[in-house]
Amino acid sequence: MDYQLHQGGRAATAFLSDLSFEAAPLRQRIDADIAARGLDERSLADDLDERLRQVDAALVDSAASRALVHVGEWCAVNHGRIAQAAFEEMRPELAPRLRELQQGPTTLQAYPDRPIPAYFKEGPWVHRTTGGWDGHDFQGFVHGELVHRLYVNRGYGGNIYGVRRGILKELSNRSPQRIFEIGCSSGNFTLQLQQEFPQAEIWGCDISLRMLEQAQRVGNEHGHAWRLFQLPAEDTGFEAGQFDLVTSFIVVHEVPAAITVAHLNEAFRLLRPGGEVLFSDAPRYAALDKAAVRWADYLGVHGGEPFWRDAALLDLGAAARDAGFVEVRSQPQGEGVYPWYVYGRKP
Amino acid sequence: MSMELTLDLTPNDSKLRADPVAQLALTLAKELWMLRDRQLVLERVLSTNGIDVRAQVERFQPDAAFATQLEVERQRFVREVLAALQPAGDRV
Numbered sequence: 001m002d003y004q005l006h007q008g009g010r011a012a013t014a015f016l017s018d019l020s021f022e023a024a025p026l027r028q029r030i031d032a033d034i035a036a037r038g039l040d041e042r043s044l045a046d047d048l049d050e051r052l053r054q055v056d057a058a059l060v061d062s063a064a065s066r067a068l069v070h071v072g073e074w075c076a077v078n079h080g081r082i083a084q085a086a087f088e089e090m091r092p093e094l095a096p097r098l099r100e101l102q103q104g105p106t107t108l109q110a111y112p113d114r115p116i117p118a119y120f121k122e123g124p125w126v127h128r129t130t131g132g133w134d135g136h137d138f139q140g141f142v143h144g145e146l147v148h149r150l151y152v153n154r155g156y157g158g159n160i161y162g163v164r165r166g167i168l169k170e171l172s173n174r175s176p177q178r179i180f181e182i183g184c185s186s187g188n189f190t191l192q193l194q195q196e197f198p199q200a201e202i203w204g205c206d207i208s209l210r211m212l213e214q215a216q217r218v219g220n221e222h223g224h225a226w227r228l229f230q231l232p233a234e235d236t237g238f239e240a241g242q243f244d245l246v247t248s249f250i251v252v253h254e255v256p257a258a259i260t261v262a263h264l265n266e267a268f269r270l271l272r273p274g275g276e277v278l279f280s281d282a283p284r285y286a287a288l289d290k291a292a293v294r295w296a297d298y299l300g301v302h303g304g305e306p307f308w309r310d311a312a313l314l315d316l317g318a319a320a321r322d323a324g325f326v327e328v329r330s331q332p333q334g335e336g337v338y339p340w341y342v343y344g345r346k347p
Numbered sequence: 348m349s350m351e352l353t354l355d356l357t358p359n360d361s362k363l364r365a366d367p368v369a370q371l372a373l374t375l376a377k378e379l380w381m382l383r384d385r386q387l388v389l390e391r392v393l394s395t396n397g398i399d400v401r402a403q404v405e406r407f408q409p410d411a412a413f414a415t416q417l418e419v420e421r422q423r424f425v426r427e428v429l430a431a432l433q434p435a436g437d438r439v
Contacts, residue, residue: 007384008385010384011381011385012381014384015381049349049356053358056360066363069364078377297352297356298360300352301352302364306352306353307351309352313350
């Protein structure tokens with residue numbers, strides 16, 4: 001939807017984005033400092049905890065590290081605050097339009113009496129965004145629209161949603177009739193799915209009601225009749241064997257590895273024979289060198305990603321085969337290591 | 348090896364992150380930019396309405412009374428900055 005930031009929100013989000021972007025090259029200087037202190041692929045510890053502490057001790061007098069720590073901490077703490085403040089400036093004109101967009105063909109079924117899984121409600125605010133996924137009455141818009149488009153997007157070269165669309169090239173069935181999206185959040189991947197497969201009926205689930213409300217707005221704005229459910233994907237209660245595709249995008253690292261295994265099992269149950277599963281996420285640690293794993297762990301520690309390591313150590317290919325899938329591929333798309341995906345077909 | 352990522356895995360880094368002065372400086376930098384942005388917007392809005400306030404501000408010379416008012420304000424500001432650098436018990 002179209003909206004106009006007010007002056008304060010526009011200036012503050014631009015400052016946040018510029019600060020983060022301009023600080024990014026400090027990572028190269030930090031890598032040089034790590035190397036200058038004799039830490040390389042041979043001397044970095046095999047144990048991941050020990051490796052984090054090893055580099056932490058080595059960087060204690062690194063000016064570049066100190067600068068990135070302060071900027072990184074400030075951005076982590078303040079990106080949610082700034083986005084919420086920008087929303088508050090627009091609330092009088094925006095809130096009525098957002099409420100209106102919740103009316104339409106896309107439905108949202110909440111289950112207020114069902115228990116919320118511990119991995120969702122405990123621990124730090126996810127991504128350290130202020131209040132977590134449900135921390136504002138319009139958090140779906142605040143995070144899905146303001147944080148993603150004005151802040152996160154720049155780190156992906158301004159094409160954050162292009163990756164979501166591109167991963168769908170890995171599917172064999174080009175005309176799925178019914179799709180189930182795990183962890184649909186504010187509906188950005190859902191929209192890419194619908195645009196790629198216009199004939200498909202799309203169901204989506206998430207645990208955050210505030211994010212689902214934004215997905216509902218996105219669906220209605222585009223005239224789509226999505227069916228959205230506030231459910232954990234590992235226990236949907238849906239009838240078995242009714243979907244042609246079960247898919248998720250960057251959900252794997254948000255939950256413990258055991259939950260992703262449960263998602264794969266539930267996907268297998270929900271798919272028709274011949275149906276496909278496609279989960280996409282960050283690279284597996286097995287595909288990275290020691291230094292890259294250390295960075296990923298480090299960003300997980302300070303970026304509100306408590307399950308990152310657990311998730312990245314999971315062998316997605318083995319988990320998909322264990323769930324019963326065949327023709328399994330667990331690999332990056334393209335030449336780099338991101339996006340990583342696991343694909344399988346139900347026999 | 349732990350499977351959950353917690354702050355104690357990077358003790359030096361985590362301690363540095365708790366430094367409120369650095370965080371305050373960055374917050375003030377954001378506020379300063381928001382004000383500069385607003386000032387530039389204000390100048391542009393006035394200019395499009397035929398008031399070239401930017402040129403007038405550049406050429407402005409305070410008279411004696413206004414110069415005194417600026418000096419009082421500036422000295423209060425400097426004292427505030429210096430006070431912030433002192434231990435709390437030495438503040439006046």
